[in-house]
Amino acid sequence: MQRIGVFVCWCGSNIAGTVDVHTVAEALKSEPGVVFSTDYQYMCSQAGQDIIKNAIKEHNLTGIVVCSCSPRMHEATFRKTAAAAGINPYMVEIANIREQCSWVHKDMQTGTEKAIILGKAAVAKVNLNTPLTPGESPVTKRALVIGGGIAGIQTALDIADAGFPVDIVETKPTIGGKMAQLDKTFPTLDCAACILTPKMVDVAQNENIRIFSYSEVQEIKGFVGNFDVTIKKRARFVKEEICTGCGACVEKCPMKKIPNEFNLGMDNRHAIYIPFAQAVPKVATIDPNACNMLKKGKCGICSKVCSAGAIDYTQKDEFISEKYGAIVVATGFNPISMEKFDEYAYSQSKDVITSLEFERLTNAAGPTAGKLLRPSDLKHPHTIVFVQCVGSRCAACAEKGKEYCSKICCMYTAKHAMLVRDKYPDTEVYVFYIDVRTPGKNFDEFYRRAVEEYGVKYVKGMVGKVTPEGDKLKVQASDLIANKQLHIDADLVVLAAAIEPDKSARPLATMLTASMDTNDFFTEAHPKLRPVESPTAGVFLSGACQGPKDIPETVSQASAAASKVIGLLVKDKLTGNPCVASPNELMCNGCSTCERVCPYGAITYEDKEFMMPDRSKAIRRVAQVNPAVCQGCGACTVACMSGAMDLRGFMGSQIIAEVDAICK
C-alpha cells in the first residue's frame, strides 16, 4: 500500500480564484492511500518544495500528488523535489487543476468539484505507480552528414570545429552542391564560388572531416548515439589517394560528347572528368556509361597519360561500415522537371531555360564563359522574359507542380533581372509574378533596386503561352493591374521552376524511420521549437531537405543542426526516458503488429525458448523494445491484441484506474 501525500497549489489566485483549495485538500484526505494532504500558495517555490520534502520525511511518503499547473510546467520540478527527499521521481503525479480546471471555469463550485475529481484520478494512478529507472546508452562520438552542399558543409565544419570527427557522404564526385553552380548570391551579389570554395577547401583540409564523394548511404541500423551505417563508395575507376587532379587524362580522353551535368547539359564533358576547377576532392572520375575502355575494353588513353598511375579500370564499389552517434540529413533540393509545362515551350525551344540554367549561362565558369548568349544561336538576347512561380503555389495543378511557395525564386529572379540590366543595359527585362515575396534582411530593398534603379519591368500576371516563331519566342501574358493582354517578342524566356526535395530523400527517410510531409520534405520535431531535429532521436535536419530555403537560412539551420549534434556528442552516455514500452514476453504472440505501428523502429523480434503451460518447451518469437529508441508514444500498446505490450508509467491498469476514479 502506498503512503501518498497530496499537495494542492493555489498558484496565487490562478487556481485559488476559482477552486476552493482547502476543500480540495480536505476531500482528497479520505482517498485510499492518502496519509497527508495540504495546500500552499506557491508549491513550486522553494518554500513549497520544502513542504513536500518535509512531509515525505515526516510521513514516510511513498507517492506524491501535486495538484497544480500542467505537467509540462513543473512535473520536472516536483520530480526533482521528490528525488531530493529520497523517493523515486516517477512516484510523482501531477493533477492539472489550472489549465484544465481553474482557467476554464468561472464558478467556484464546479471548479472545486472538478479539481477534486482530477485529484482523485491522480491518487488512483499513484497507487499503481512503480519506481522507474531510466536506462543509459553510450554515445559514439562521430557524426554523419548526408549531403555535401552548403548545408552539409557548414554542419560538418561546425561539428568538426568542436572537435568531433565527421563524415560527409555526397553522391556527386565533388562536394559543393547547388551553390557551386550559382553565379552571384542575393542580396549582396557576392560571387557564390568566392564564398563557397574556401569552405570546400576548409572541409578538405579539416583533420576531423572525411569526405565520401561519389558515394551513397546503403543501410542504417541502430538508434540515437549508436547508428550503424553502411556507405557505398561507388567505383570511380581512379585511385583517389593517388590522383593529383592535374587534368591530363581529361584533356586526352577521346569521348568528349557527354552532356555535362554540372552545366545542366548545356555543354559537353569527357568520359573522364572533374566537374569543375575547384572540385573537392579534386579527383577525376570515369563515367562508366561513356568510357570505351570500361564498355568495350578498347582505349586506355587516360591510363597511359596519367603520370601518377591513378587509373584503375578494375575498381569495384566499396562498402564501408562505420558507427555514428548522430546523423544530419542535408540532401537538398532540385528544380522540378519542366516537361509537364508545355505552355512555356521548354522542350520545344532551347531558348526557354530554367533559372538554374540561367545561372550557368551567366557564370564565368559556365558554357558561355559568363557571356549572356542564348543557347540556340549564341546571340545576345535583347528581350528577356522571366516567369515566376512555374510550378510553385500551384494548388490547382498538383499533378504538375507543387502547392507550396519555393521561397527563393522571387529573390533570385530579381537578382537575375538586375544583373542583366547592369551588364547589358540595352536589354529589356520583364518579370511576370503572382506576388513578389521579399521578407528577409535587405531583401525588399534589393527588389526595389531592381525595379527603381535598374528599370526591370515587373508585371503582375502570369504568362499564358510561349510560342517559338522564327528566332523569337512569342510570349502571351496578362497584365492584371492594367487589365490587358500583353504580347512580347522575347529572345529568351527564363522559368523560375519550383524546387522539390532530392529524390534520394524518400528512401533515406525510410532507412532513418524519419517522418516526411506529403511533399517529401523532412518533418521537424516541432515546427517552431525544435526546427532542426527530426522526431526520430539522433537525426537532425540541415538545409532545403526540410523545406525551401535560401543560402543565409540554410547556413543558419546548418549551424543550428551542428550545435544540436555537438550537444549530443559531448555526452558520454544518454539517459533515456524510462516511460517506454515493454512487452510481457509470456503473453506476446510475436505477430509484428506493434513493429508495424512503431514510428521509431524501436521494436524488433527475437526467438526465445519458453516453458509452456503444459511444461513443454517451445521456441517463440517475442517482441523486444529498444528503450533508447522508444519515445513512449504508446502506439504499440493499443495495437497489441493480447495486451502484452504496456507502457511503463502509463500502464493500461493505471489509465483504467484513473478513468474509474473519474467515473465513480
Added chain:
Amino acid sequence: MQKITRDVLVNKAVSLLEAGEVKAVLGWGKGEFSYDVTPTVFESADELRENFVWNDFCGANFSKYLVSKTRKIQGKILVFLKPCDTYSFNQLLTEHRFDREKVYAVGVPCEGMADIAKVKALAGDGISAIDFTDAGLVVTTLYDDEPKTITYADALAERCVNCKSKKHVAYDELLGESGEVLESARFDEVEKIEAMTADERFAFWQGELSRCIRCNACRDVCPACTCEKCVFDNPNSGAENKAPATSFEEQMFHIIRAFHVAGRCTDCGECSRVCPQNIPLHLLNRKFIRDIDNFYGEYQAGAEVGSRAPLVDYNLDDLEASDVFDRRDTE
C-alpha cells in the same frame, strides 16, 4: 456434393505419411453423428483409412490448429485447406504464428459446405443418417419412415452462398483445381443493418447478442484469435470474465473481439458456424471489413503473406478521423 472424392485425399495423406515426408495429418475425422465432423490429427495410415471424413460437413478451418500443433509435433504436418482456409493460413503466416517450414499444405477444392441448422430446419430433428447423392442430401431421421432429399443449394451455409473466393492463395500441392476470387454479395446483409436507424440496430444486436451464453466457441475457433493469453482469460486485462454480469458486458465481449480481429479477419465465417445460439457473428466482422474497404481502399486479409493491413499501416493520405465522423449516420 464435393467433386473431389475422399479417396483422393486419403491416398495423398497415406502416401506422404508412409513415405515419412509428414509426421501427422490434420484433417476431418468422424464424430458422433454423420454431420458432426471433428478436426483430427491422424498419425497413421490406418487411422486415416478408417476415420477420415470428406463430405459437405467438413467446414472446419484447420489453419489455427497449426499454431499449437507445429509446436508439439516434431516434423512436418500435412494440412488440408479449402480455398477460404488458405486466407486464414496466410494471415497466420503474416503474423508469424507458425513455422511455414513445418507445414505441408494440400489445397482441396470446395463446392460449398452444408449448414446443419438449415438441414435440420428442413428435415426435422433426430437425424440418423445422411447420404450424399447427385440429387442432394438424403436425410434419414428417427421420426420419419421416408428419407427426405434436400438439395445442396437449400442446405448451403450462408458463408458459402456468399463465397468470396474459390481460389487457393496458399498451398504446397493442389488436389483438383483452384478457382477464382468471386464477386460475392456478402455485404448485402451488412447494408441492411446499416440502413437501420440507430435504435433499430441496437434492438437487432441486443436481440442477437442477448442469446450469447459465453461458451467462447467463437473465440476458440477463430483463426484470428490465437493470442498466447486472451484478454478474456487474463485477470489483469480488465476485460476478463467468464459470464456476463449485465447485458452490457455480453455485448462488450463480442465488440471487443470484433475490434481485436479487425483488419485481420479473413471472413472465413467459422464464428457463426460454431455458435450454438446461431448468432450471426460474422456480420460484425463484415461490417469492419466493409468500413476498412471504404475508408482505406479494398483489403482482403490473408490474400498474401506479409501484406500490411490498413489499420497497422500509415499513409499520409489516410482518411482523417474527422472524415470518418463526417460520414457517420446522421439520421
